């Protein structure tokens with residue numbers, strides 16, 4: 001069993017992950033609107049991954065006999081000026097998520113909630129990877145941003161990311 005305060009914080013973490021999922025889906029729609037289908041696919045994969053992160057917290061609350069309380073998902077931004085700006089915002093957003101998990105871990109330590117500390121460890125590691133991936137793509141995008149051929153190469157390269165998000169076809 002976990003404390004009520006910890007339940008509240010974990011419910012907010014679910015919202016943060018679902019907000020992230022929605023933000024990346026909106027970025028996917030933007031990338032598609034400017035014919036960067038590879039970046040759009042990467043963002044859809046990211047969106048699906050974030051949804052999975054939210055569900056990880058959801059399931060942990062269930063395992064702890066705690067109540068899941070869903071908050072509203074924020075309406076995401078819908079326009080950006082370029083794919084460079086999209087990845088700048090991705091990195092900024094991931095840093096915000098990292099800070100939120102660090103706060104959550106600090107709280108779990110202060111309150112001697114050992115089970116939640118152990119649960120959060122996965123997210124702390126995951127955030128290192130999430131930031132590194134976004135920063136890596138952003139660095140390369142900045143190198144090629146004024147060269148259409150470079151951007152098209154990157155679009156095709158990042159579009160190779162594998163994922164199995166639900167599609168309209170898979171709902172038949």
Ligand code: FEO
Nearest residue numbers: 017050053097130
């Ligand atoms: Fe689940 Fe990218 O934070």
